[in-house]
Each structure stands twice: as structure tokens, then as C-alpha cells.
Amino acid sequence: MTKTLIRHAVTRDFQSLLEIDEASFPGGVAYDAAELAYFMNRHGAETIVAELDGTIMAFLIMEVHRTHRTATIVTLDVRETHRRTGLGSELLKRSEEILTDYGVEAYDLQVDVTNRGAINFYKKHGFTMVRTLRNYYANGNDAYLMVKEL
Numbered sequence: 483m484t485k486t487l488i489r490h491a492v493t494r495d496f497q498s499l500l501e502i503d504e505a506s507f508p509g510g511v512a513y514d515a516a517e518l519a520y521f522m523n524r525h526g527a528e529t530i531v532a533e534l535d536g537t538i539m540a541f542l543i544m545e546v547h548r549t550h551r552t553a554t555i556v557t558l559d560v561r562e563t564h565r566r567t568g569l570g571s572e573l574l575k576r577s578e579e580i581l582t583d584y585g586v587e588a589y590d591l592q593v594d595v596t597n598r599g600a601i602n603f604y605k606k607h608g609f610t611m612v613r614t615l616r617n618y619y620a621n622g623n624d625a626y627l628m629v630k631e632l
């Protein structure tokens with residue numbers, strides 16, 4: 483039987499996470515190894531992964547800000563073959579449990595305005611659009627800032 487394990491990332495997971503990120507976003511928007519390492523190692527950052535039978539299928543990087551009142555989803559990526567199977571929802575839920583334990587009150591993220599699937603996903607999970615960030619991405623695309631009260 484297939485079992486999903488949600489756990490914190492460890493150093494040996496790095497290559498899998500890089501590969502999933504590269505496959506999930508267009509060139510110029512996906513992180514390279516240095517950027518991924520930078521975001522995972524920033525102060526307040528935590529990475530959780532969803533593993534199915536020993537293979538990482540999805541991951542989420544969150545960053546708790548210094549006041550401990552707010553946090554940001556840095557990225558959430560699910561392997562294309564495993565989308566719409568609930569892994570993104572499971573990771574998001576676990577991240578919210580972790581943040582609630584820390585006393586975080588508001589969770590935010592930026593999403594490409596053309597990424598309808600992700601926008602739908604976040605709306606379904608209670609995030610609302612706050613404003614548009616012009617030219618947010620390296621390819622010139624705008625982003626929506628979305629926020630949820632925890």
C-alpha cells in the first residue's frame with residue numbers, strides 16, 4: 483500500500499527538490515541550485531517534503547518572519563505526475579499546523595497571475611488576493627499577493 487510521509491527535508495533531499503522545482507516552473511523563474519539553497523537556508527525558513535514509498539513527490543518551503551506573526555510560502559511544488567492527488571493540500575495543511583504552533587497569525591504568498599491552477603488551489607484553501615505586484619517575476623510576469631489569516 484502506498485503511504486505518504488510528510489517530514490522535514492534533510493541535506494540529501496536537495497537534488498530531488500531542485501529537480502522538482504526545475505520541472506515545475508519555466509526557465510528564469512525556476513530556482514537554480516544556488517537560489518534554492520539560499521531560500522532553504524534563510525533565517526526562519528523551513529522545508530517540508532511529501533514522500534511516497536521513499537520518493538519525494540512534492541515539497542514546500544515556508545519562511546517565518548522575524549516578528550513570528552507572519553510567514554510566507556516561498557514555494558510549493560508537486561511533481562506533475564502526482565498533481566491533483568492531494569499532496570499539495572497535505573503539505574499546506576502541515577505547514578499551517580507548524581506555523582500555528584509558532585503563533586503565526588497570517589500566511590502569505592506570491593503567485594503568477596497566469597497560474598490559474600495554483601490560484602484556484604490557494605483560493606480553495608482560504609487565501610484571498612490582496613493586490614497585484616507588477617513585474618514581479620524574472621520573465622516580467624505580474625504576481626498576485628495572497629493572504630490567509632491562520
Ligand SMILES: CC(C)(COP(=O)(O)OP(=O)(O)OC[C@H]1O[C@@H](n2cnc3c(N)ncnc32)[C@H](O)[C@@H]1OP(=O)(O)O)[C@@H](O)C(=O)NCCC(=O)NCCS
Nearest residue numbers: 506558559560565566567568569570571599600602603606
Ligand atoms: C498548485 C499545486 C501546488 C497544487 O498541488 P496539488 O497537489 O496538485 O493540489 P491538490 O491535489 O491538493 O488540489 C486540491 C484542490 O486545489 C484545486 N486545484 C489544484 N490544482 C488545480 C488546477 N490545476 N486547476 C484547478 N484547480 C486546482 C482543486 O480544487 C483541487 O481539488 P480537486 O482536485 O478535488 O478538484 C501544484 O499544481 C503544483 O505544484 N503546480 C506547479 C508549481 C506551482 O505552480 N506552485 C505554486 C506556486 S506559488
